[in-house]
Amino acid sequence: MLQNNWRFLWMVLLGIVFSLLLHQVMDFPNDELKHQLFGMLESIIITVLIWEGSLRFERIWDKKFPWEQFPMKRVFVQLLAGSTYIALVMVVITQAFDSLVCPMPFDDKNKFFAIIFILAFLVSIAILSLEISFQFFRKWKQSLLEVEQHKSETAMARLENLKNQINPHFLFNNMSVLSSLVYKDQDKAVHFINQLSKVYRYLLDSGSCELTTLEDEMQFLQSYTYLLNIRYSPNIHFEINVSEEALKTYIPPMSVQLLIENAIKHNEISSAAPLTISIRSEEMWLIVENNLQLRSTVENGSGTGLKNICSRYQFFTDREPEIVATETHFRVEIPLLKAP
Structure with missing residues (x-):
């Protein structure tokens, strides 16, 4: 996951893109500008909370379930905890906006929340897939470096032995x-x-x-x-x-x-x-x-x-x-x- 100083800009952009895609996928009965703007704001807040929360959860999992020691347990825990956290964030923020800021233009809100939960699970799968790919790629690079370092250290040790004797x-x-x-x-x-x-x-x-x-x-x-x-x-x-x-x-x-x-x-x-x-x-x-x-x-x-x-x-x-x-x-x- 991105952890640099530009990540908040990426969060805003990703939130806007997600909001636009959501308007394209779902049939909003009232597509006024006000609902679109509040929808973008809601999407940006959800993106920020998911992104930052996932980063903090990742640090916790790195200490308790390192990838190199517990790969299967890490996948299970991160998938379960990640999907639960993302679903809670999306449902809580959506309900908060619906009750306090701008009511959602839907008659069947339970169906909407079901769609939100499914999206949360899919987002969790996507994030976890990227994380696993990144971790395995990083370990692969690290293993190559260790092999080369081992060859170098072994050569140095052999040279030292020969020099000593x-x-x-x-x-x-x-x-x-x-x-x-x-x-x-x-x-x-x-x-x-x-x-x-x-x-x-x-x-x-x-x-x-x-x-x-x-x-x-x-x-x-x-x-x-x-x-x-x-x-x-x-x-x-x-x-x-x-x-x-x-x-x-x-x-x-x-x-x-x-x-x-x-x-x-x-x-x-x-x-x-x-x-x-x-x-x-x-x-x-x-x-x-x-x-x-x-x-x-x-x-x-x-x-x-x-x-x-x-x-x-x-x-x-x-x-x-x-x-x-x-x-x-x-x-x-x-x-x-x-x-x-």
Whole structure:
């Protein structure tokens, strides 16, 4: 429905048109100018009350019966309430004009009111049809925008994952660790290479997935945390406690890895200040928490890791990731999703 500043002009014009059509359809026994003018005024008042009342009812229905949640109930309620309201407005205003302003030139007024009620019902059907068409068109456009936004956000998240992992800095650190292991412990070096290959294999395999099981993510984290333990040992600790039920749920791929990377990027890791990262499930949430010991200087980054996680969740659930920072700990809680 029109809700702009020009709607009152449209109401006046529509009221005049409706009055003229009514004079053409019905056989008015006394078609004097006075009756025509009062008929136009009556029609304009009815149009204004119906239009403005419908707008206010629409706001109420939008809160109680949103189209996307209760489409059939919204159709039924809006049709019933709308036709009742429009009929009442038309009958009350018509009777008021007949009694107080200008008597209607009809002998059988009951027939006239019956015609008015039928017109009210038809007007309700027309308004509801336009409303449904408008709502579905708007939702269709919105769904297209959400699909494109989802593609964009997913692409950004994948790019962020690749930047965090498949970059010269990450590769250089792991190659440095590997080169030292080759001379010290060849068996461990072979195991390190195997775990490194699993990390890159998961990165490539999950690149086209919107969701992955928590079980697959935790298997990947075994390899990923192994690399981190070799690199930072004994100054980093991982505490993992995830239930069997939680392993069957879903999360966006690489979400936990981004949170671990975020903790390592912003916190000091040393023998005097070891970093402990806890990963645990609680009901339908996965909690990643670390002790807070911020670095004096932080590595440069785009700062979009946490934002990407939050934005990606918007496409799958109304539940939002929760971020809690205290003086001693930093915690991120991400929702666990049921099977898509």
